[in-house]
Amino acid sequence: MAERPSKGARLKDVAERADVSIKTVSNVVRGQVRVAEPTRQRVLRAIAELDYRPHASARHLRTGRSGVIALAVPELVQPYFAELATAVIGAAAEHGVSVLIEDTGGDPAAELRAACGLSDPLIDGVLLSPRLLDQSALARRERRVPLVLLGERDYEVPADHVLIDNVAAAREATAHLLELGRRRVAAIGFQTNPAHATSQQRARGYHEALHAAGVPYDPELTPAVPDFQRMDGAAAMRGLLALPEPPDAVFCFSDLLASGALRAAYDHGLEVPRDLAIVGFDGIEETQFSVPSLSTVAPDKPQLAQLAVKALLARIAGDPDAPHTTQHATHRLVRRESSGAR
The missing domain is CATH 3.40.50.2300 (Response regulator)
Known part of the structure; x- marks a missing residue:
């Protein structure tokens, strides 16, 4: 199935503009295969010039992944979470991934819904900053979407965790x-x-x-x-x-x-x-x-975002039952x- 963007330019058009193969463009867009940096930059320039936008549902049918992750935070009105969301969007973009932002209001039911992937089959994984979500409820979540937890809550559940000390x-x-x-x-x-x-x-x-x-x-x-x-x-x-x-x-x-x-x-x-x-x-x-x-x-919000996005993408692409990790971002x-x- 052809990967058609929403604004007319095709994968083939990007490949011709960047003077690379269609496969190389697809690798850059998906962010799942390492591409030489000069080539990646050339492809990204062509994507920007042509305003190429991959069609998420077409990608999902072909690969089983949409290239969309969710970030769920308690309050976007809080400057800290707004700045963190900006950092996550930037980190995800480096891997060709889009971010859906969800404001849970700190409500445990909304946080559990986010941990289950927001009931959206096109979401590949979730970054969740929980406030009051109960550990037992999180452990019983029905949909086992790849999950990375952000923040201070210490959950004994199968999920990667990124935080500061x-x-x-x-x-x-x-x-x-x-x-x-x-x-x-x-x-x-x-x-x-x-x-x-x-x-x-x-x-x-x-x-x-x-x-x-x-x-x-x-x-x-x-x-x-x-x-x-x-x-x-x-x-x-x-x-x-x-x-x-x-x-x-x-x-x-x-x-x-x-x-x-x-x-x-x-x-x-x-x-x-x-x-x-x-x-x-x-x-x-x-x-x-x-x-x-x-x-x-x-x-270090950019570092925290980078660690979280990389951990989630690794979980999405790798073994869902691999040992889970806890990583610390720095502070000053x-x-x-x-x-x-x-």
Whole structure:
């Protein structure tokens, strides 16, 4: 069956423009066979010039694969997930694969539906960042579509997993504030629900840094928050500033929480970082442009996306029963004005 694109150009047209065989063009489009880089670039230029778009259903009938994967995240309105989605789309494009984005809203039923391939037979595999999906429900999923898990939840299920070391990252952020000489170091982001693994792991790193510095833990400095939104950070910061002895530094478990904390500090007449040092987490773009600019833990989102896409494509092309892997992307602490850097 001919692989006809949606806009008129054919596989043959691309091959003629790039001066290669139709098979070579198909290999580049599918991303399943290694093609010499100069040749691949020539084919990609021809594809762009002709606006060639492979027909997914035709490819699926011929190969059993559509070249489409899904990325399911809790909230696209969250800048972190929007930036991660952009990185995943870019990483997938390097392999000739398209990405369908699904916003689950953090709903366990929607997350399970995503883990089952969204009931779409044309989806080859799924990258899933779950928030509240129960491990037993995930283990019982009916459709065994290739799956790679993203994020902090520790599931004992047959799936590859890509994440960052949240405990180490939170420990590093808290230690940075302690090294500045601050001793009333608060943390905004504690959540009582044990399913919120992000909060649990970043809280652990916070505790470990305090212990290593010989600073006693003060529960008054760790207010619980319902979510990781700006309004939650602002409300928690206002409560901390109302204490008889308010904090002189705060580690926020997300950049949005830190943004809210910055606003509350400003409203309270404080100068950051002179009166209050603040560090966030996620490394989102807006942290560069806040006033003052926000120190933050920045996961390597492009690396995370590359690892996740490669793991999923390997699972799609390989043995579905091969041993599953856990891979860690790197992170770095970006020191900016909110913690004293200039």
